[in-house]
Amino acid sequence: MANTRQQSRTANEAGSDSSGPKYRRVVVKAGTGVLTGNGGLDEKVMDDLVRQVCELRDASAEVLLVTSGAISAGRSALGRSRADTDQDISTRQVFAAVGQSRLMHTYQQMFESRGGQVAQTLLTISDLSDRQSYLNVGNTLQRLLELGVVPVVNENDVVAVDEIGEVFGDNDRLSALVANLIDADLLLVLTDTDGLYSADPKTDPNATLIEEVAQVDADIEALAGEELHPWARGGMATKLEAAKLVTTSGIPMVMCHGRAEDAVLRAVKGEQVGTYFRPADGKMEARKRWMLSGISQRGQVTVDTGAAGALKDDHRSLLPAGIQTVQGEFNRGESIYVVDAKGKKIACGIANYGARDIAKIIGLRSDRIEETLGYHYGQEVVHRNNLVLL
Numbered sequence: 001m002a003n004t005r006q007q008s009r010t011a012n013e014a015g016s017d018s019s020g021p022k023y024r025r026v027v028v029k030a031g032t033g034v035l036t037g038n039g040g041l042d043e044k045v046m047d048d049l050v051r052q053v054c055e056l057r058d059a060s061a062e063v064l065l066v067t068s069g070a071i072s073a074g075r076s077a078l079g080r081s082r083a084d085t086d087q088d089i090s091t092r093q094v095f096a097a098v099g100q101s102r103l104m105h106t107y108q109q110m111f112e113s114r115g116g117q118v119a120q121t122l123l124t125i126s127d128l129s130d131r132q133s134y135l136n137v138g139n140t141l142q143r144l145l146e147l148g149v150v151p152v153v154n155e156n157d158v159v160a161v162d163e164i165g166e167v168f169g170d171n172d173r174l175s176a177l178v179a180n181l182i183d184a185d186l187l188l189v190l191t192d193t194d195g196l197y198s199a200d201p202k203t204d205p206n207a208t209l210i211e212e213v214a215q216v217d218a219d220i221e222a223l224a225g226e227e228l229h230p231w232a233r234g235g236m237a238t239k240l241e242a243a244k245l246v247t248t249s250g251i252p253m254v255m256c257h258g259r260a261e262d263a264v265l266r267a268v269k270g271e272q273v274g275t276y277f278r279p280a281d282g283k284m285e286a287r288k289r290w291m292l293s294g295i296s297q298r299g300q301v302t303v304d305t306g307a308a309g310a311l312k313d314d315h316r317s318l319l320p321a322g323i324q325t326v327q328g329e330f331n332r333g334e335s336i337y338v339v340d341a342k343g344k345k346i347a348c349g350i351a352n353y354g355a356r357d358i359a360k361i362i363g364l365r366s367d368r369i370e371e372t373l374g375y376h377y378g379q380e381v382v383h384r385n386n387l388v389l390l
Contacts, residue, residue, distance in 0.1 A: 074099025299328020
């Protein structure tokens, strides 16, 4: 299955059929700034989005839609203002509870009018943190796509007490996690700007659109400016985080204006629109994509300069001798971050030892693990086969 998908993706990126979709399995993320107007849902924009998704479906593409807008829909239905949404988590949950059914009903009517079927999927970060749950969600979504159904995914704001808009970032991060989950060929992020600019175009008249990004590095991350809409929980920073997540996994991303004419169709056909984020060479295996997502990390270890170099340059395993500190509460088999002496996350991986055990063997040679703990699970704190560089 994985090899077939990779071959299909390679053929598509070659652009063998310029009239049809270049990418066959696509995650489209539509943010609050695109879908709303005057405080409520902009049904004209939504209907045009549905039209484009249905055209892609009719052209044999598989499309999953990650949508925002439930909170705005609920707020509008209750006659409240945007200011009521800004800080109060419980109020946003109420708006989401009221608005989610309205949002989904609107999509359902629009898709049915074009002969399409949709399936609602509400997710929280805990649904994707657990490996088994992660796999179950993936199986369901992929089966829906195979049946020609368009999954409509949103964060379950009603129960996501701490995460509402904070972890998934107006669904930016969620869309990247889902793209990795279903082994997508493209993540298309629709926003209210034309793409990534060299500077803030609202304040710098010399700002230019960056048409292609080879790698999301520190220089690119520094371009993230202030959010354009205070009621939208996402921002350029979360979109760049999403880009880094999927491109590292081998999935390209396009970020463009969601209200531009036929933006979805043009992007999926491979036409120049917005900013294209180039994927890394080769597709990362599914288990490492889950590790890379960062949603399951329970803690972290800080390593010295020598260990950091061995991990990054020599692709070595992490040994206790190179560890300086351990933070958080985690058990053997859970995923953790590896941080360098400057506090930068350089890798994540599955720990062979729990936090309490690591605290006892910090700085020791591997041959002293058993005499210190009374047992051992190997010489490595994180084996290189269970390690992903960031």
